[in-house]
Amino acid sequence: xxxxxxxxxxxxxxxxxxxxxxxxxxxxxxxxxxxxxxxxxxxxxxxxxxxxxxxxxxxxxxxxxxxxxxxxxxxxxxxxxxxxxxxxxxxxxxxxxxxxxxxxxxxxxxxxxxxxxxxxxxxxxxxxxxxxxxxxxxxxxxxxxxxxxxxxxxxxxxxxxxxxxxxxxxxxxxxx
Numbered sequence: 001x002x003x004x005x006x007x008x009x010x011x012x013x014x015x016x017x018x019x020x021x022x023x024x025x026x027x028x029x030x031x032x033x034x035x036x037x038x039x040x041x042x043x044x045x046x047x048x049x050x051x052x053x054x055x056x057x058x059x060x061x062x063x064x065x066x067x068x069x070x071x072x073x074x075x076x077x078x079x080x081x082x083x084x085x086x087x088x089x090x091x092x093x094x095x096x097x098x099x100x101x102x103x104x105x106x107x108x109x110x111x112x113x114x115x116x117x118x119x120x121x122x123x124x125x126x127x128x129x130x131x132x133x134x135x136x137x138x139x140x141x142x143x144x145x146x147x148x149x150x151x152x153x154x155x156x157x158x159x160x161x162x163x164x165x166x167x168x169x170x171x172x173x174x175x176x
Contacts, residue, residue, distance in 0.1 A: 040118075041116075041118060044116055044118055044124060045114075045116040047155065048114075048116050048124060048126055048148065048155060049114055049116075051070055051148075051155055052070070052111055052114065052126070052128075054069075054070065055067055055069075055070045056109050056110065056111060059106060059109040060106075060108050060109055061103075062102075062103025062104075062106055064093065064096050064097060064100065064106075065093070067096070068089065068092070068093050068096070070155075070156065070157055071089055071092060071156060071157045071160070072089065072149070072151075072156040072157060072158045073089045073156075074088070074089055074158075075087060075088040075089070075090075076088075076158070077089045077092060077157070077158060077159070078158070078159045078160075079091075079092045079095070079159075079160045079161075079162075080159075080160070080161040080162075081160075081161070081162045081163065081164075082164075092160075104135050105134075105135075107132045107133050107134040107135060107138075107140075108132070108133045109130065109131070109132055110130070110131045110132075110133075111128050111129065111130055111131075112128065112129050112131070113127075113128055113129045114126060114127070114128040115127040115128065119147075121150075122149055122150040123147065123148065123149045123150070124147075124148045124150075124155070125145065125146070125147055125148075126144075126145070126146040126148065127143070127144070127145055127146075128143065128144055128146075129141065129142070129143050129144075130142050130143070130144055130162065140164060141164070141165050142162055142163050142164040142165050143162070143163055143165065144160060144161060144162040144163070145159075145160075145161045146159065146160055146161075147159040
């Protein structure tokens with residue numbers, strides 16, 4: 001009889017424990033939904049959109065050094081594009097200067113469909129699309145994922161993964 005009593009207490013304890021875990025999971029899910037629409041998340045969205053607007057403005061003015069002000073000036077900055085990752089602020093700037101040596105070759109930049117998510121108190125994730133209109137009429141488009149970290153009062157990009165969207169390759173039906 002003692003065994004059944006102990007077994008019942010253990011089972012009740014497990015039921016209570018898992019019920020509590022379910023409550024916590026439901027509570028944290030409700031909190032994350034609240035955080036997405038909270039004034040803090042709206043402020044974060046606006047703050048990071050303004051940061052990226054400054055970046056676009058610097059690009060469109062042909063000022064790569066000013067454009068790079070939004071990046072973490074550290075050898076630990078990472079930038080991934082075209083299947084390669086480079087490390088460091090200076091390397092990122094050098095790559096931009098190689099690809100866009102003059103303001104005329106930089107074209108006009110525009111971002112849209114920005115989606116901001118707070119990761120922790122001092123870090124955030126931004127997803128978006130970029131559009132580049134070149135002076136020769138060429139259009140280039142892509143998407144990006146940015147990881148930002150707040151240093152004091154300033155947000156900086158610590159990782160940038162940008163991809164160019166290529167039109168689908170034509171299938172040569174005669175080759176089949």
